[in-house]
Amino acid sequence: MKQARLITSYCRPAYSFLLLSLTSFALFAERKPNIVFILADDLGWRDLSVEGSDFYESPHIDRIANEGMRFTQGYATCQVCSPSRASLMTGKYPARMDITNWIGAQEKEDWKRNTKLLPPAYTWSLPHEDTTLAEAFQDAGYTTFFAGKWHLGDEGSFPEDHGFDINIGGHHRGSPPGGYFSPYENPKMEDGEIGEYLPIRLGEETARFIETHKDKPFLAYLSFYNVHGPIQTTKALWEKYRKKAVSRPIAKSRFLIDRTTPVRQVQDNPLYAGMVEAMDDAVGMVLNTLDRLGLEDDTIIVFTSDNGGVSAGDGKATSNLPLRGGKGRQWEGGIREPFYIKWADSPLPGEVCHTPVIGNDFFPTLLELANIDLLPKQHVDGVSLVPLLKGETIEKRSLYWHYPHYGNQGGEPSSIVRSGDWKLIHYYEDRRSELYDLASDPQEQRNIVSVYPELAATLKIELQDWLDEVGASYPYTNPNFDAIQYAEQEVRIREVDMPKLETDHAALLENDWSPPNGWWEKTGRRR
Numbered sequence: 001m002k003q004a005r006l007i008t009s010y011c012r013p014a015y016s017f018l019l020l021s022l023t024s025f026a027l028f029a030e031r032k033p034n035i036v037f038i039l040a041d042d043l044g045w046r047d048l049s050v051e052g053s054d055f056y057e058s059p060h061i062d063r064i065a066n067e068g069m070r071f072t073q074g075y076a077t078c079q080v081c082s083p084s085r086a087s088l089m090t091g092k093y094p095a096r097m098d099i100t101n102w103i104g105a106q107e108k109e110d111w112k113r114n115t116k117l118l119p120p121a122y123t124w125s126l127p128h129e130d131t132t133l134a135e136a137f138q139d140a141g142y143t144t145f146f147a148g149k150w151h152l153g154d155e156g157s158f159p160e161d162h163g164f165d166i167n168i169g170g171h172h173r174g175s176p177p178g179g180y181f182s183p184y185e186n187p188k189m190e191d192g193e194i195g196e197y198l199p200i201r202l203g204e205e206t207a208r209f210i211e212t213h214k215d216k217p218f219l220a221y222l223s224f225y226n227v228h229g230p231i232q233t234t235k236a237l238w239e240k241y242r243k244k245a246v247s248r249p250i251a252k253s254r255f256l257i258d259r260t261t262p263v264r265q266v267q268d269n270p271l272y273a274g275m276v277e278a279m280d281d282a283v284g285m286v287l288n289t290l291d292r293l294g295l296e297d298d299t300i301i302v303f304t305s306d307n308g309g310v311s312a313g314d315g316k317a318t319s320n321l322p323l324r325g326g327k328g329r330q331w332e333g334g335i336r337e338p339f340y341i342k343w344a345d346s347p348l349p350g351e352v353c354h355t356p357v358i359g360n361d362f363f364p365t366l367l368e369l370a371n372i373d374l375l376p377k378q379h380v381d382g383v384s385l386v387p388l389l390k391g392e393t394i395e396k397r398s399l400y401w402h403y404p405h406y407g408n409q410g411g412e413p414s415s416i417v418r419s420g421d422w423k424l425i426h427y428y429e430d431r432r433s434e435l436y437d438l439a440s441d442p443q444e445q446r447n448i449v450s451v452y453p454e455l456a457a458t459l460k461i462e463l464q465d466w467l468d469e470v471g472a473s474y475p476y477t478n479p480n481f482d483a484i485q486y487a488e489q490e491v492r493i494r495e496v497d498m499p500k501l502e503t504d505h506a507a508l509l510e511n512d513w514s515p516p517n518g519w520w521e522k523t524g525r526r527r
Contacts (some may be wrong), residue, residue: 033344033370034299035137035219036210036290037362038064038283039088041081041149041228042327044309044320045336046267047276055244055267056276060284064303065340067349069389073356074339076307079328079403079411081174081228082151084306084359089132089152089162091363091379095402096470097130098123102174103151105405114485116429117413117475119405125153126162131378133363134163137219140372145209146170147202148223158188164221168205176225180232180275181519197234199226199275203282207289214293217370222286226279229315233274235520238513241270241277245509255316255501260490261410262498263326264311264319270508272317300343300369302362308334313409316501324444328407330414330425331444335401341389343369353388356418358399361385396420400466404428404475413475417463424449424459428475433460 046053050062050070077087082103083094094100100122106112107121126132134144143166146159150170159167169189178185182196192201206222245268255262267273283303290296309318311326311333320326320333327334339357342349360382367374368384387394401416413428421439426432435449435456449456507513514520 031298031371032141032217034210034217034295035142035366035370036206036286036299036301037088037133037219037221037366038286038301038303039085039148039221039223040279040303040305040338041223041225042307042310043227043276043279043305043338044311044318044326044333045305045323045338046320047227047309047318048338051338053267055241056273058276058280060280060287061303061338061340063287064283064301064342065338068301068340068342068346069348069351069353071339071341071353071355071357073354074304074337075335075356075358075399076305076337077359078401079307079330079334080407081149081306083403085150085152085223086126087359087381088304088306088362089126089134090130091133091360091375091382092130093360093381093400093402093470095400095467095472096381097127098471098473099126099152100402100473101405103153103172104174111478113406114480114482114489115406115478116481117406118478119413119475120473122405122473125157128157128161131375132162133366134159134219134221136163136363136367136372136375136378137370138163138165140370141217143213143216143218145206145213145218145220146223147205147209147221149174149225149228150223159221166209169202170223175228175230179230179519180225197278199224199278199282200285203285206282207285210286210289210295211293214295220286222282224279224282227272227275227309227317229310229317231269231271231275231315231317232515232519233271233278237274237277238270241273242509242511242513244273245270250506250509253502254505255498257494257498258312258325259410260412261312262316262493262501263410264316264505265321267319268509269317269505272315297344300341300366302342302366303338303340304359304362305337308332308336310409313407316505322443326409328409328411330401330403330411330416332438332442334409334411335416341365341385343389347390351391355388355394356399357385357388358382365389398462398466400463402467402470402472404473415463415467415472417459417466419459419462422455422459424456424463426460426463435459 048058050065076084078084080102086099144164145166146164147168151174154172159170171188180198183191251266254266308326309320323333325331325333363379364382364384368386398419404413423436425434434447436444
């Protein structure tokens with residue numbers, strides 16, 4: 001039988017820089033650096049120009065990547081938002097906390113969709129027994145600030161209940177209740193002028209906090225609602241990207257069906273592009289404030305996203321190609337993210353690292369960079385990436401995912417293990433598995449489980465051992481599943497939904513298009 005191979009990825013710095021780099025790193029560690037953690041919502045790995053998009057424009061976010069370390073195989077811990085966000089706060093896998101779906105999703109018998117399985121119950125708030133990232137920095141004397149999307153619980157489990165001194169905009173909802181233009185209808189943030197654009201407001205609030213607290217160490221956690229639906233931007237930005245889209249060859253079709261749902265194959269949505277630019281402008285506000293105040297050399301900056309871009313389901317606004325799938329789905333497009341760390345006196349500015357890393361790792365990494373004692377009983381599933389930042393290696397490990405739910409974007413109940421370059425996906429509907437070699441097939445087009453059955457069996461055992469260790473919950477048979485209705489639904493997707501999608505998304509590039517709910521009518525002073 002053909003021999004399986006394990007390939008270890010690594011970061012390789014230029015040796016001539018290494019001694020100076022380690023000296024600079026040691027000097028930086030003696031200081032008490034500020035932390036700016038920037039989290040995008042639903043931003044795909046390919047949604048930035050630094051990652052290869054030739055349609056979206058993101059110069060300020062690109063700057064973070066180009067002046068820090070860019071991890072090409074950085075992952076979220078889940079293909080939907082709340083679980084990934086919980087991991088960033090705790091350093092734990094979602095399954096260990098039982099936060100396995102976006103908070104508010106139906107569970108058990110409350111699940112009304114016609115699916116073969118019923119999703120299990122899950123926890124609806126961040127556990128108070130955990131020490132969060134904010135609490136760890138608060139205990140170390142930092143002033144802590146949160147702005148934007150929270151989605152980790154209701155009253156009693158808001159940012160201010162988990163270590164943030166200031167909370168602007170963080171509450172139980174996963175999308176902006178009033179849309180992206182003021183009035184926002186956000187119980188944790190005052191409305192701005194009529195037509196104020198939400199990402200700009202969040203950037204301004206974060207910049208204002210930094211200026212006010214510039215003399216003492218701070219943790220500023222800027223958690224954008226962008227680019228989550230509703231997909232809304234200003235008329236000026238829509239027009240800019242509409243012209244950009246029609247100046248190049250226009251796709252005859254934008255969607256294809258991948259197993260269960262239509263998936264976008266093209267990046268040409270001018271509304272979404274405008275949302276990316278507006279978020280990038282807000283990031284620029286924060287970076288410029290740090291520069292102007294002379295804080296750049298005393299600040300660690302992180303940028304990442306909570307799950308893959310929405311190529312299917314709510315919005316169908318972007319494409320994650322060449323990666324397969326997107327938000328809510330079990331393939332690389334659903335879990336691989338922009339993953340950047342920039343810090344003062346960077347030992348290896350502009351380096352690219354190919355080691356697989358995951359959202360759990362930010363917690364111990366930031367503690368070590370800030371010279372704060374690690375909390376190994378808390379961030380049990382994360383490892384410090386400081387060795388990688390210094391051009392060294394970390395111990396080889398497997399990464400895991402568990403999503404026992406159906407995604408709004410076509411995702412199926414499944415669990416995943418990645419070991420080296422091997423990725424095994426196990427599905428709960430029919431107990432089948434898929435095996436991919438990500439080194440030769442990052443697009444996950446060749447399921448080679450039949451070629452390496454022994455390897456697949458070994459990985460399945462490893463995955464099950466991990467699921468047992470974290471106490472994972474599982475979906476179970478839906479007694480009301482209607483196979484005939486399910487087949488009719490598949491026909492409707494092909495014959496009705498697909499043509500309508502093509503028509504609706506083509507219309508976004510017509511010069512007389514206008515939003516159906518008239519949000520441009522309330523846009524005002526903000527671009």
